[in-house]
Amino acid sequence: MIKMVRIDERLIHGQVAMIWSKQLGVDRIIVVNEKAATDPILSSTLKMAAPDSIKVIILDEEKAKVLLRDPRMNDLSILVIVNSPKDALFVVENASEIKKVNLGNYGKASKDGDERIKLNDNVFLGEKDKEYLREIIKLGVTTEYQLVPDQPITDMKTVL
Template identity: 45%
Template sequence: MITMMRVDDRLIHGQVAVMWSKELNVQRIVVASDQIASNEIQVSALKMAAPAGVKAAILPIDKAVGILNDPRADQMRILVISNNPEDLLRVAEKIKERPVLNVANYGRIGGSLSEKKVAESVYLTEHDEEVIQKIASLGVEIIHQPLPSDARQDFLKMMGGK
């Protein structure tokens, strides 16, 4: 089962590897990204960043969806991560589960001053907001919670929605 989806520019890093993997008691981390999966150096680095006892899979989106929809995945606890909301929209459109989406750290890397600051660690373009609304329309709860110890916030309200 998918315990959470997360948008995070940094993908697998300290917060994910140490805190979230323990909090969610995950056995697998799936990075779903065509772009990242095609870069051997990034794939290797991300696999090394995974905590002991947690297997990391860095996969193109269609392959990630196939694994997430496999009945054997129901017996696992899986965290799905991408560095952009569009990739996770593509995943959410094709999977049977509706896990919560945590928009935690996004838009600061390579961003521009024209982006909307939604939280200290989240900046969105108008396109990003549209994509997040589409994910919400699929029945996915969208939150902002950078760390497990942080209060869970309704991300749509933070964006100025309902």
């Protein structure tokens, strides 16, 4: 079962690997990212960042569509990580029973031409980003900002 989808432009790093994976009790981290799936160095680096007890799977969208719909996923405890609201919407639309999307670090490093507005020190959103997040919310998925589990939660409905 997918415990949470996290939007974090850094993908797997200390907060995700050590704090979120422990908090959620996951045994798998699935990264859905085209670049990471095709870059062996990036893929290897992401896998090294995760604890040894957690299996990391890095997929492009095509392979993710198949795996996210596989009923055997229900027997696992999974954290899905993407690096943009657009990719989070893709996951929500292609997986069953996503209950929560968590927005972590996003927008500081992006160079897609969409002018971004600072939400806080860790999140900068452009109009396209907001639209993707609104679509996720319309699908009935709880969408919130929370950098780490011991910090307060901000419901993205109130922000958008």
